[in-house]
Amino acid sequence: MKRLNMEFGVGLFLLLGLAAFFYLAIRMGDVGLLRQDGYTVTARFISSSGLKEGAMVELAGVRVGKVQRIVLDPERYESVVNLAIEPGVRITEDTIASVRTAGIIGDKFIKLTPGGMDIYLADGDELLDTESSLDIEELVSKYIFEGGDTPQSD
Amino acid sequence: MFRAIERLGDRTLYFIELWGQMGLFLFTTLASLLRPPYQLHPILKQIHFIGARSTLVILVAGVFTGMVVALQFYDTLVRFGSVAMLGSAVALALIRELGPVLSALVVIGRAGSAICAEIGIMRNDEQIDALECMAIDPYKYLIAPRILGGLIAVPALTMIFIVVGIFGGWFVGVVLFGVSEAAYFHGMYDTVVWHDVWMGVVKSFVFGLIIVWVATVRGFFLHLDRSGVFGAEGVSRTTTNAVVFSTIGVLVSDYLISAVML
Amino acid sequence: MNHSAQPLETPEAVDGREPVIEVRDLVSHYGERRILDGVDLQVRRGEILVIMGGSGSGKSTLLHHLLGLKRPSAGSIRLLGSELEDLSKKQLYALRRRMGVAFQGGALFSSMSLRENVALPLRQHTRLDEETIRIMTRMKLEMVNLGGFEDLRPAELSGGMLKRAGLARSLIMDPELLFFDEPSAGLDPVVSAELDELILRLREALSMTIVVVTHELESAFGIADRILVLDQGRVLVTGTVEQVRNTDNARVQDLLNRRPRNEPVDAEAYLRRLTGMRD
Numbered sequence: 176m177k178r179l180n181m182e183f184g185v186g187l188f189l190l191l192g193l194a195a196f197f198y199l200a201i202r203m204g205d206v207g208l209l210r211q212d213g214y215t216v217t218a219r220f221i222s223s224s225g226l227k228e229g230a231m232v233e234l235a236g237v238r239v240g241k242v243q244r245i246v247l248d249p250e251r252y253e254s255v256v257n258l259a260i261e262p263g264v265r266i267t268e269d270t271i272a273s274v275r276t277a278g279i280i281g282d283k284f285i286k287l288t289p290g291g292m293d294i295y296l297a298d299g300d301e302l303l304d305t306e307s308s309l310d311i312e313e314l315v316s317k318y319i320f321e322g323g324d325t326p327q328s329d
Numbered sequence: 330m331f332r333a334i335e336r337l338g339d340r341t342l343y344f345i346e347l348w349g350q351m352g353l354f355l356f357t358t359l360a361s362l363l364r365p366p367y368q369l370h371p372i373l374k375q376i377h378f379i380g381a382r383s384t385l386v387i388l389v390a391g392v393f394t395g396m397v398v399a400l401q402f403y404d405t406l407v408r409f410g411s412v413a414m415l416g417s418a419v420a421l422a423l424i425r426e427l428g429p430v431l432s433a434l435v436v437i438g439r440a441g442s443a444i445c446a447e448i449g450i451m452r453n454d455e456q457i458d459a460l461e462c463m464a465i466d467p468y469k470y471l472i473a474p475r476i477l478g479g480l481i482a483v484p485a486l487t488m489i490f491i492v493v494g495i496f497g498g499w500f501v502g503v504v505l506f507g508v509s510e511a512a513y514f515h516g517m518y519d520t521v522v523w524h525d526v527w528m529g530v531v532k533s534f535v536f537g538l539i540i541v542w543v544a545t546v547r548g549f550f551l552h553l554d555r556s557g558v559f560g561a562e563g564v565s566r567t568t569t570n571a572v573v574f575s576t577i578g579v580l581v582s583d584y585l586i587s588a589v590m591l
Numbered sequence: 592m593n594h595s596a597q598p599l600e601t602p603e604a605v606d607g608r609e610p611v612i613e614v615r616d617l618v619s620h621y622g623e624r625r626i627l628d629g630v631d632l633q634v635r636r637g638e639i640l641v642i643m644g645g646s647g648s649g650k651s652t653l654l655h656h657l658l659g660l661k662r663p664s665a666g667s668i669r670l671l672g673s674e675l676e677d678l679s680k681k682q683l684y685a686l687r688r689r690m691g692v693a694f695q696g697g698a699l700f701s702s703m704s705l706r707e708n709v710a711l712p713l714r715q716h717t718r719l720d721e722e723t724i725r726i727m728t729r730m731k732l733e734m735v736n737l738g739g740f741e742d743l744r745p746a747e748l749s750g751g752m753l754k755r756a757g758l759a760r761s762l763i764m765d766p767e768l769l770f771f772d773e774p775s776a777g778l779d780p781v782v783s784a785e786l787d788e789l790i791l792r793l794r795e796a797l798s799m800t801i802v803v804v805t806h807e808l809e810s811a812f813g814i815a816d817r818i819l820v821l822d823q824g825r826v827l828v829t830g831t832v833e834q835v836r837n838t839d840n841a842r843v844q845d846l847l848n849r850r851p852r853n854e855p856v857d858a859e860a861y862l863r864r865l866t867g868m869r870d
Contacts, residue, residue: 185373188381192485195492196530203420203521229522282417282520366715451700459698462658462691462770463712463760464684470715 214298218272222307223254231284273306361469375478379440391490395497416517419498428491429532445571448548449564483537543575608635617666628824644821690768691761697753699745706741731759751782
């Protein structure tokens with residue numbers, strides 16, 4: 176009886192631990208146990224600075240997917256970002272993908288701005304129009320220093 | 330002067346010896362796992378002792394840690410008008426640092442000290458010699474189940490701690506301070522990635538190993554302790570040593586893992 | 592096998608029984624300190640050898656060497672026909688299954704009942720079914736007069752009972768060779784005498800070879816076939832009870848008559864020994 180109690184306790188404990196782990200892994204880590212049958216498209220950026228794997232992909236303010244993988248293209252020195260798009264969301268070929276920030280110090284995410292074409296991307300296709308992350312420091316220095324440089328632009 | 334150098338040399342040699350002893354100890358234990366008999370019940374018993382019986386403490390510690398972290402972050406974030414990030418901040422702090430470290434400290438206090446004292450008393454009372462003489466490998470019979478138990482129980486406790494902490498943070502943030510529930514959880518789900526969870530998991534495994542390893546090795550080699558104090562006093566000294574040593578081990582390795590994985 | 596045809600190495604083996612333990616020129620150190628200094632010893636099949644000595648004589652260390660728990664600095668130990676130094680861990684464990692050891696305080700596991708303690712070697716080394724294990728455990732416990740105490744835990748037993756329970760555990764695998772560390776230490780004379788009786792009965796009934804380590808004269812003379820007296824890491828005398836009783840070695844006579852050591856105590860040397868420094 177005592178031994179049964181012990182085994183029951185251990186079983187319950189391990190179940191709790193596993194449940195906690197799966198909650199963290201699936202809800203937070205987005206580990207695809209509940210694999211959705213969406214599709215992935217690729218987008219190239221000059222810089223995806225601040226963007227992380229798992230970040231949101233938004234279209235018209237609605238979440239339509241997430242960033243799956245970010246790798247460097249070693250030849251063109253560009254950031255290659257794989258976007259996992261939910262099934263049922265069709266993306267036109269002339270859609271613009273831009274790296275945006277939620278608020279001033281919030282998370283980076285990908286904003287998709289659809290164009291007007293009626294050709295849609297399929298799994299593995301590439302988005303051609305992209306805008307890189309806006310770097311606040313760069314913006315600020317641009318205004319300060321380029322302001323004094325105007326004579327040169329002649 | 331000469332004496333100081335001699336002392337330094339002596340201490341250096343002692344530390345090399347200590348590390349060698351610890352390494353060999355772990356190696357012998359792991360090697361013993363490969364030989365039959367393979368018994369599950371002793372491991373369950375250790376999971377019960379290290380894990381199941383620490384659950385209540387972990388639940389309480391987790392809830393309050395989550396609550397205080399949420400309180401602190403809320404107070405900071407509200408000054409930047411970024412209260413929507415509360416969920417992310419609490420979850421990241423718990424998953425990457427506080428969950429693994431605080432769970433480890435709870436386990437050191439509850440189980441690490443007890444394991445060290447238990448093994449030390451067995452050494453004192455010739456029970457380990459008796460095992461040897463009965464042709465039962467003490468590494469396999471005593472140490473291996475404890476190490477495996479720690480490797481399973483500590484990560485499980487850590488995961489429980491984190492999840493409970495997240496809900497403790499929810500209570501303070503959402504219920505007490507009126508942060509939107511959607512912002513709390515969705516901010517969290519969007520910010521935290523698998524790599525963060527993975528870091529917490531790796532840490533909890535390493536901590537589990539360190540805690541049980543230090544506790545068992547100190548108790549097991551009680552008779553070789555160079556203070557030469559045995560008996561009840563030796564056990565109490567060794568237990569204190571093990572607690573200090575494993576606490577430092579956990580904190581140092583925490584930094585190293587963070588530095589490597591961030 | 593014709594024993595008398597074999598070349599006999601020592602006059603002690605003349606009575607023809609094979610030696611079960613042979614120790615030659617054993618030297619042992621603890622750190623810098625020399626504990627054993629050239630110990631020779633022989634135990635023949637079926638005999639009871641008592642290793643006697645005061646505290647600090649090195650008798651516990653000698654026992655540890657015989658059990659293979661400590662490696663000698665020099666010298667050789669042959670146990671049941673194998674050289675201890677040459678054995679792998681596996682071979683050593685195989686050898687140990689043929690011997691039993693009863694420790695001073697019983698060395699029972701406090702988390703288990705008496706039954707589980709005694710049954711432990713059976714569970715680890717055999718595939719016997721529960722019923723057989725129960726019966727064998729009960730038999731051994733009854734042999735040491737502990738029948739009916741199976742469900743008690745070590746914490747609920749007295750010192751003498753612990754010793755007897757430890758003895759039962761050491762007998763569970765029916766060893767050829769039994770070691771008994773301090774059977775009478777800390778026991779009242781009556782219980783101690785009972786235990787001596789038990790040792791003699793065991794030898795009769797199971798024809799075991801028995802090595803007893805003790806500091807008690809009474810007990811040593813009562814059970815020994817031969818006695819080995821150890822003092823400060825050296826063998827003072829070996830022989831039958833009669834031979835030891837009648838030896839003219841002054842140190843042995845001092846021990847027998849419980850006279851304090853008459854050598855002047857060198858305080859300096861004692862201090863150095865305590866602090867473990869070289870002299």
